[in-house]
Amino acid sequence: MSWQLRRAGVGDLDAIMRLETGIFAADAWSSETMRRDVADPNCYYLVAFPPDEPERVEGYAGLLSPRGAVEGDIQTIAVTxxxxxxxxxxxxxQRLLAEARKRGAREVFLEVRADNPVAQRLYARLGFEEVGVRRGYYQPDGVDAIVMRLALAEPEAALAEPEAQS
Structure with a gap:
């Protein structure tokens, strides 16, 4: 199956919140918090949907990365x-990391539940390394968060080849 990704807007909030509350029942964000992030120009949120069904959101993800800041933070990600x-x-x-790089970030952080090895493997495959633990971070169930960090490569600037002299 293939998906299309688009920048999320406030009009996607209902679909995002259906996933948020369905996937993260115990520690879901409030719709007010999600609305604030989706509308914040320092954030970059995406929704994913089948190409022929733009209203059927199958996943979303969000990044906090103010332009010019050296650090970005993956705020959330969820897939049905x-x-x-x-x-x-x-x-x-990958799309969030590309956006962070474009905004000038040199490293990106995230927290992942200690009881979610599938997500931990994905992040490790993308190059994230464990840098710490936040005890009891996820409430109300008190699950630890593993803090992970990815150093982003500097954008490569290509030098123009000098024109040949005739």
Whole structure:
């Protein structure tokens, strides 16, 4: 299956919140918090959908990365259970990392639940390294968060070749 990604807007909030509350039942964000992030110009949120069904959101992800800041933070990412394991999470993450690089970030951080080895493997495959643990971070169930960091490569500037002299 293939998906299209688009920048999320406030009009996507209902679809995002259906996924948010369905996937993260115990520690879902409030719709007010999600609305604030989606509308914040320092954030970059994406939704993913089948090409012929733009209203059917299968995943979303968000990045906090103010332009010119050296650090970015993956705020959230979620993919419906029915499409997990098909590369959508990776595609969302790669697009967020590209946006962070474009905004000038040199490193990106994220927190992942200690009891989510599938997500931890995805992040490790993308180059993230564990840098710490936040004890009891996820509430109300008190699950630890593993803090991970990715150093972004500097954008490569190509030098123009000098024109040949005749």
């Amino acid at each position: 259970e029915s499409v997990r394991g098909r590369g959508l999470g990776r595609a969302l993450m």
